[in-house]
Amino acid sequence: MFSFNIQKNDNTNFRTDGQSFLKTFYAQMNSSLHNINNFFNHNVICTFDGEEFVGVNNLQNKFNKMNIVRFDYQNVNNIIQPLTNNEILIHSFGQIKAYNIWNSSLGNWLVYNEIFVLEKTNEKHLVKNYMFSIQK
Numbered sequence: 001m002f003s004f005n006i007q008k009n010d011n012t013n014f015r016t017d018g019q020s021f022l023k024t025f026y027a028q029m030n031s032s033l034h035n036i037n038n039f040f041n042h043n044v045i046c047t048f049d050g051e052e053f054v055g056v057n058n059l060q061n062k063f064n065k066m067n068i069v070r071f072d073y074q075n076v077n078n079i080i081q082p083l084t085n086n087e088i089l090i091h092s093f094g095q096i097k098a099y100n101i102w103n104s105s106l107g108n109w110l111v112y113n114e115i116f117v118l119e120k121t122n123e124k125h126l127v128k129n130y131m132f133s134i135q136k
Helices: 014-031 056-065
Strands: 040-048 051-054 070-082 088-099 110-121 124-134
Touching: 014 070, 014 088, 014 110, 040 056, 051 056
Parallel strands: 040 124
Antiparallel strands: 040 051, 070 088, 088 110, 110 124
16 A cells, blocks of 8 residues: 655645735736846746756846747646745746737747746745746
8 A cells, every 4th residue: 555644834825825926927027027036036946948047147138138028928727736845836837928129929829838946035935946848
């Protein structure tokens, strides 16, 4: 017989905290990417569509090189799970469209997957690990 023990975790509001984070994060991404550092740990570990790097500044540079200033999202779904140490795992997926500085779309709606690991610091959740991919 298979059995396992779940470690006691005081992360009882993980779902509410995760949904609140996503609501605020996507509202910011819909308007401007300039303040994304408010959501990410300074040394966030990122994998962005197959490219790996460390640091929120490198993530911002990635968007700048792609001439992306904001995103629109539709049909967004998510799965939220508590981790140990009051961390939260979020898998978000749906459709995304990128826009440039002239508010022109950079293409059609694309299917995306996004994974966040949030850590709680000073009563605020910040992303410590981030993965993003576009379905090809």
